[in-house]
Amino acid sequence: MSAIVEKLNDETFVLNLGPQHPATHGVLRVKLRMDGEYIVEAEPVLGYIHRMHEKMGENRTWIQYLPNTARLDYLHALAFNHVYVNAVERAAGIEVPQRAEYIRVITAELNRISSHLVWFGAFIMDLGGFSPLLYAFDDREQILDLLEAITGSRLTYCYFRFGGVSCDIDDQFITGSRAFVKRMRERLDMYRNLVTNNIITIKRLEDVGPITAEMCRKYGATGPVARGSGINFDVRRHEPYSVYPEFDFDIPVYHECDNMARYMVRMDEMEQSLRIIEQALDKLPDGPYLLPKAPRIVKPAKGDFYQAVESARGSLGLRIVSDGSNNAYRLKWRSPTFSNLSLFGEACIGMLLPDALALMGTLDLVIPEIDR
C-alpha cells in the first residue's frame, strides 16, 4: 500500500489513452504513466471486444466455423480463411485442386494489398496528414470491387472452402486484376513521391521508435514489425504453404529498426504482392476450382495440427485439436498483432507521446484480431 502511494507521489500522472481515442483505431486502451509528455510506463489493456471466437470454434461444426474466421481480422480476412481451411484440409487429408490454390493466392494477395493500403492511410492520418487516406481508399475500392464480384462480400470474406474455393474466377476478374496491378504500380510511385519523400514524414519516422531484433524475439513479434528490425522471416518463404514456392518474390527486410523501416517494409510488400498476383495470373491452370468429391461433412482425423500463414500483420497460426468428431475439441489462434502489441509497453518507455503513437501506428493494430 505504502509502496504504491510513494511511487505515485512523484511528478508523474496516469493518462488513460482509450478505449475511445482517435489514435488507437478501435477499442484498445493503454494506461500510460507520464512525466510531462514523456512516457514512463505503458500498459495495454485488452478485452473490450472479446467475442469468444475460440469457444465458438469448439461448439460449431468445422464448416459452420468458417464465417467466424473472417470476423477476426477485418482487414485481411482471407488469411484467416486460408489458415483455417489449410489446417482442416491437412487434418482431414483433403486434396486441393491446383487452380483453387492459385485462386487462393491471388485473392489473399489482393486482400493483403488492401490491408496495407488501409494501414498506410490510417498511419499517415496518425501523423496528421489526412489526404493520403482518401487516396488509399480509392485504390482499396478497386480491390473490394474485384473481390466482391467473386466472393460476394466486401470485407468479411468467406470464400475458401475445404477442397477449394466457393466460386470460380472469370475473365472479368482476371482483366480487372491485371488493370489493377498496372494502376497500383503508378499509385505506389505517387505515394513514394508525395508521402514517403515528404520532409516532415521523414523527420517523424527516421530514427524514431526503435524496436530491436532482440525485442522482437522476446515478444514473438513477426511480420513487417520483425522484418523492419532485420529479421528475415516470412511464413510464405520459410514455412511454405499453398503454391507460394512456385512464385518469384522478395522478402523486404530493413535493418534500421525504426518507424521508417517498418513503413518501408509494408510499402515494398505491396510491390511484391503485385508481382505474385501477376505471376499467378500468368500461370493460372485450368481445372476444377473445388474438389468435385469434397466431403459435405468434414471429420478430420484424431490429432493435433498447427498451420501458419503470413497475414498482413505477421505470422498467423492456428492450432486445432480434433477428437475425430464433427467439431473441434480445441481451437487456438495465434494472432500476430497480439504479440506485436505486447512489445509496445517496453518499446515506448522514455518516448514522447506523439512518437509513441507513431510507433503504435507502425505496429498496424487490428483490435478484433487481438481480442478474438
Added chain:
Amino acid sequence: METILHYINLVLYVEPLRLLLYLAGLIMFVAANAAYLVLLERKVAGHIQLRIGPKENGPFGLLQPLADGIKLMTKQLLTPSGIDPILFRIAPVMVMVPAIMSFVVIPFSDSIVARNMDIGLLVVLAFATINFLGLLLGAWGSRNKYAIMSAARVVSQNIAYEIPMLVTIVAIIMVSGSLNMHTIVSQQLGGFWQWNLLNIKASLLMPAAFLIMFICMLAETNRAPFDLVEAESELVAGPFIEYSSMGFGLFFMAEYSNIVIGACLATILFLGGWGCPFGILPGVHWFLIKIYLLIFMVVWIRWTFPRTTFYGLLNLSWKVLIPVSFVNLILTSAMLKVF
C-alpha cells in the same frame, strides 16, 4: 467658438456613429469569414482528397455554414464536473474578443479603417497574445489531462514562434519608420517592386523574412503542420476537449478569425496592402484578393502535409527561424545606416 462646436458635433454625432457602423461591420466580417472559411476549407479539402465536399445545402453547399451554426447553437452546453467555472466560461470569450478587436486597426484600404492608430501594429500583436492566454486558461479550467498537456504546448509554442515573428516585424518597422499600418502600406504603393517582400535594398533576406512571418503565422493560428496544440491523434482536441455547443463554436470562429488577421498582417507588412501589383486601381479589392490567396495557401498546406512533432517546431524555431530573423534585423539596420 465655432471650431469648438464643430469638434463637439464631430465627437457626439459623427464619430460615435461611424465607430458603431464600423463595429457592426467588423463583427459581420469576422462572423462571415469564420463561417465561410470553414466551407472553403471543407471544399478545398474535398477537392484535394478526391471528394466534392458539402453540396446538399443550397447551391454548391453555400448554406452549409448556416446549418452548422444552427446545429452548434442548439446543442447543449455541457459543463463537466470539477471544472473551474469562471475560467471555463471566460476562456472562449477571451479568445474571441481579441480576434475581433484586432480588426479595428487594420486598414482595408486607403479610407476603410476603423481607427488609424499610430501604434496599430503593436495593438494587433498585443491582442494576438491575449488569445493564447484564453487557450491556456480554458485548457487549465477544463480539468482534463489532455487539455492540460496541450496548455503546456500552447505556452512553449507561443514563446518559440513569437520571437522570430517580432524580430521580423521589427525589421519592417525599421524600414518604414512607423508602427502605423496605414503609413507602412502607403510606402509600398505603386507596384509589386515596391513591396517589402522584394525590398532587397533594405535587406537581402526580405523574402526569407516573409517566409518566417508566414511560418510563424501558421504556428500562431495552430494550423497544420504546426497544429500540435489540437493534434487530433495525440491530444484528441487539445484545449477544446471539454467544450461543446457555442463554447466550442467560439474557439472555432476565433481560430479562423486569427487566420484572417495573420493573412492581413502579412499582406500589410510584406505584400503592399491595398496596392495593386501593377500600380493601377488600388483599393480594397486588392487587399481582399491578397488575403484570400494567403488563406488558400494556409488551407492547401493543411491538407497536404503531415503534422510535425513538438520538438520539431521548437528546433525549427530556435535553430533556424530565430537566427535567420536576427541576421535579417542586423542586415537591415546596417543597410539603413549605410544608405
